[in-house]
Amino acid sequence: MTLQQSAHPPMMMQIPLKLPDAVQSALGRVEDLIHQIVDSDVNVLRDASRHILAAGGKRIRPRLTLLSHFAVGGEGSDTLYRIAAAVELVHTASVVHDDINDHGVLRRGRPSVNALWGRTFALLTGDFLFTKVYELMAPLGDLNVPFAEATIALVEGETLQAAAVKENNFTREVYYDIIARKTAALFRASAYLGAVTANDDMTYADALANYGFNIGLAFQIVDDILDVIGDEKKLGKTAGIDIEQGRGYTAAYAKAVDSSDPMETIKRKVMNADALSEARDKSRMLVDSAVAYLDLLPESDAKIALIDLAYQVVERDF
16 A cells, blocks of 8 residues: 545634644645555445544544654654554544444534444444454554554453442442543553654663553543533534443542433532542643653754643543
8 A cells, every 4th residue: 555645624623723834744744644555446435434534533543653653763764654643543433333332323513423324333343444344454563562562452452441330349449440441551652662663772762651551540530520511512522431330430430420420510519529629630740750751852843742642632622
């Protein structure tokens, strides 16, 4: 497969971030690659995949890969673009499957794949996106190992979450184990793989891996806050699912919550319990820890963008 230039609808709901020109150009190449790879002569797979991808999203994971690469002296490569596209496809596949499990009808500001094509075709579309990742990563040899570890962790985390809900065992300890696997592991791999495609300095790679892991934890905590208090139109996805299913930060921290209460009552209880304030404080602490790992990196526009990205993760409202 060759990289070609093509035009796609502008992405929605991006975290506002000033990117160095080289990173912005690389992100465009990754976006083209993402759309190219999901081509298929099976119409429903092609159309459903294009539907969810054309809706855009934050693209935070490929941004993390690209910024990490350029922050340690990388100059871009086909390998880098493949990895950045692969991490976004893994995430996109997981949200397609999430909407099946959660009966979500809105994703990235438009009807979910599940809402338009039904559960069976949504399941197959998610599978299609996951398997397209193999096509992207197949030529990359040993880089598949940390990538595979992250994707295994993602599925383990989602499974642990479902089990904790079923067993009414959504404790703080379980919560952090879940988000470390289902979210932070892919953030970690995104940053790590970006670094190792630039040079073989493992000091940089390890620092960026730790940076990615910490902002991944913070990102998920903020996501769980927004599930309770966020504006569904601004979020671009179905809100309140975590409360309804007894999971997320509020399930682990705000035991006063009763999922049978009306949503406004739940929000009031959570706010009165200071769970949201505690969550914000925890997410900011994690981001401060993440940014501290960047002290090892040389000064550059990409490093500045990594710092900005970290803080915008916790200050966002979508």
